[in-house]
Amino acid sequence: MSGPNCMISLINVFTVDPANQHRLVELLTHATDEFVCRAPGFVSSTLHRSLDGRKVTMYAQWRSIEDYESMRRDPEPLPFLEEALTIASFEPGMYEIVRTFTPTDG
Amino acid sequence: MSGPNCMISLINVFTVDPANQHRLVELLTHATDEFVCRAPGFVSSTLHRSLDGRKVTMYAQWRSIEDYESMRRDPEPLPFLEEALTIASFEPGMYEIVRTFTPTDG
Numbered sequence: 001m002s003g004p005n006c007m008i009s010l011i012n013v014f015t016v017d018p019a020n021q022h023r024l025v026e027l028l029t030h031a032t033d034e035f036v037c038r039a040p041g042f043v044s045s046t047l048h049r050s051l052d053g054r055k056v057t058m059y060a061q062w063r064s065i066e067d068y069e070s071m072r073r074d075p076e077p078l079p080f081l082e083e084a085l086t087i088a089s090f091e092p093g094m095y096e097i098v099r100t101f102t103p104t105d106g
Numbered sequence: 107m108s109g110p111n112c113m114i115s116l117i118n119v120f121t122v123d124p125a126n127q128h129r130l131v132e133l134l135t136h137a138t139d140e141f142v143c144r145a146p147g148f149v150s151s152t153l154h155r156s157l158d159g160r161k162v163t164m165y166a167q168w169r170s171i172e173d174y175e176s177m178r179r180d181p182e183p184l185p186f187l188e189e190a191l192t193i194a195s196f197e198p199g200m201y202e203i204v205r206t207f208t209p210t211d212g
Binding site: 032045046059093 | 151153208210
């Protein structure tokens with residue numbers, strides 16, 4: 001499934017003190033709204049807040065690795081991501097989808 | 107957005123030696139196909155394989171926390187999950203969705 005014509009999924013997990021979870025959500029929302037959504041090859045993303053307050057995870061799909069890496073080189077969203085990294089640690093992950101499962105009657 | 111009537115998202119990240127990534131994908135596929143998909147309240151899940159070989163991540167949606175926890179108490183899929191934990195470490199995450207973003211014309 002790999003190759004230049006395959007969509008990729010980014011699952012980026014931020015770990016944060018619960019007192020800063022709301023601020024982290026604001027920073028990632030702003031960076032996505034203002035910059036990431038406008039980048040060539042951006043397909044969609046969903047921002048998640050963990051129920052225990054300790055994580056914020058962005059699940060994103062991009063047309064290609066090259067499109068994602070071009071966005072990461074854009075200096076405009078960097079101040080928001082740099083502020084995010086003052087309050088959170090960041091575990092990136094770049095994936096391909098193996099399979100999607102739906103409910104089965106037993 | 108929290109509460110008993112809200113769907114929840116599970117983002118469970120497994121870290122693995124690249125030599126074992128394929129076996130881990132097999133174990134999680136089998137447990138999902140045979141057991142998880144049949145559980146009450148299961149909505150959908152997508153299995154991801156990291157391009158660097160070091161992670162396998164399951165993104166799943168459930169009708170409620172209670173439904174997910176009932177499935178986790180089921181002894182039937184346990185042998186597959188226990189074998190998975192002999193070759194991988196497991197970082198669970200339980201989330202609510204903050205927002206979904208779509209492309210914006212610049």
